[in-house]
Amino acid sequence: MNKLNADTARRIGLSVAAPVLAVALSVVITSIVLASAGNDPVETFTQMIEYAQEPRTTTLIINAAVTYYFAALAVAFGFRMNLFNIGVDGQYRLAALLAAAVGGAVELPKVLHVGLILLVAVIVGGLWAAVAGLLKVYRGISEVITTIMLNSITTALIAYLLTADKLAVQVEGSNNIGTPEIPASGRVGGIDLVPDSKLQVYGLIVLAAIVGFLYWFVIERSRFGFDLRATGRNEEAAVASGVNVKRMVLISMAISGGIAGLVGMPQLLGASYTYSLDFPAGIGFTGIAIALLGRNTAIGVAIGALLFGFLDTSSQILDLEGVPKEIVLITQGVIVLSVVIAYELVRRYRIVAQQREVGRQLSSAAGSEDSKPQGAQA
Template sequence: MKKYDRVGRRIAFAAAGPAIALVAAVALTSVVLLVSGKNPFEPYTVMFEQATFSDIQVLILNDAAGYYIGGLAVAIGFRMNLFNIGVEGQYRLAAMVTAVVGANVALPAALQLPMLILVAMLTGAFWAGIAGILKVTRGVSEVVSTIMLNSIATSVIGYFTLPSVFGVQVGNNKTTGEMAESGWFPGIDMGAAGEVYGFVFVAVALGIAYWVILNRTRFGFDLRATGASESAAAASGVDAKRMVFTAMLISGAVAGLAGMPILLGDTHTYSLSFPTSLGFTCITIALLGRNGPVGIAFAALLISWLDNASAELDYVGYDTEIAVIMQGLIVIAVVVSYEAVRRWRLRAQQRMVGEELAAGHTKPTAPGDPGDDDTEKEVAAR
């Protein structure tokens, strides 16, 4: 009974942060709508309605796959207090390199796909590893270096996609040429609704792996310990520098996969129209999902829904930017409400421990505790 109670409480606490944040974000968005003289509720009904159409559902799911993988990449860093803002550069660079390799190498699908995935991971890890090395050897903040590396990635991509290098001009779009068909990741045909990327399932598998590694392996424990208290982790035998570097590499490798759902499942080429700024959105997603694999999944679906359903707003006289405003408000609300809930929860737990101990105070103190009887004697004597 008591156990059940506690589980319920834990779920309530876990849900409280996101719930408060979302309610606040919706409320504030409505205020924005009101101020601009618009109906503060209609956009939501429009967007909810969109979510009932199967073709939109497929779009939401497909986009969510990339968001989810990117969110995991950010979360790995967050779990040990590393702020990998470079997911943006890592996934784009990885997508471009993979596209180039895929266009120029043609192995059988059984080899081609693993090879491409490996290339993407290595590229992402390499790009993040630069920031990792700088932090470990020179103490450069990963925030600064990854932001810089994002810019550099843009330039590198610009160079590689030049027609004189690997680029292929298609109309007025610069692409990297079409990838060999053996490197197309098979999807699930949903008929008129479109095709669900096969990479959606890879994303799910990554989420499971993320949970298992963090919670069930030694490495994961060390990583979480470092994030929770660097000094305690160091005293417990974690090599902090190696941990920082390893975590950056893994975060980058996962980030490298974030562009794969769309690259291997849809575009099959890297071009000027390849989606950008996914890496920044993923920071929101990791925050909103509280760095947990399930939370990130909900967050990825939510953001993907906002993205895909907001397109319709244009047709009924609202600005699609409402969704962008809402995403921004979610970030702010999340940061505030999570910290509030964290403190509130810690206090509640302390109180609970106090209450339970007070309730069980009749329990005789352990033998070998001479102080207790004496206290009573002294008090009585006074």
């Protein structure tokens, strides 16, 4: 029993070691950069932490984390299949545009209205990602190339559709242009999680928790998840065990895109109620970093999303204190680089530890054989 507990603790420790090492290394490097620029690293990080504890800032951190969580889960789902879905950014922007257009064009009972908008977003994101899956399955084209190109196509398509004679209308009193506002029946109210805050946490935080649970259940507790993980680790072995790899690739890309379609929903249904020229972009690429940091697990990704939400939001105080807020970009970039190195170091340590354990067991078995009486050995 003690050996079992020790093995479990060792596995947990190795799983946590890589992201912790990556974050620690990024803090050290960021501190060196701050010190070389004449800023006190301890004071800078203290200011960020104190600013993050303010009710308004805490709410903004949670809201950013909710959006990042969807993006990171979309990327992580592809990673578990050994698929690199770089197209999350294009998938969620196109999904948000069409979902906003549909949501602004109808007025239904609240549950049906919100459900319709979310359904459109999931379908659009899934179908757009499935294009890359089809090209990979039937033409052998890398999903990395196709999803990058689809991001560019998405940008052009949105520019075409987001015009006054297509899906958009002119916003009164500004040069901005966007889809018609979603009526109150299609909006999701916020939650007062943080006392004394004038802002509210996105109501879709509940949906994020549900999607996170479903992600864990499908990956870790379902036959489909087993086939997915088996295919990602060894495609030849999966084929030999009867897995239809082509179907798995197509379904996995579609599911990844479907999750990506939810990335813009907290902002759309909880704040802006329209898709306009200033709708947030670039979230999909942040999701890649968070998925790597969270090691593609539901809980790890949640922690990574909160960390990046903290860095992005609390960086706003740095400008007021005379510290370039771009220092946060250095921290995030170093985290991405460090986490890859840290995972490789941990992987090598795990292999060496396993080899030592096997060696000890073999030595113990050989010693037991030598200790037997000669007659017993015969």
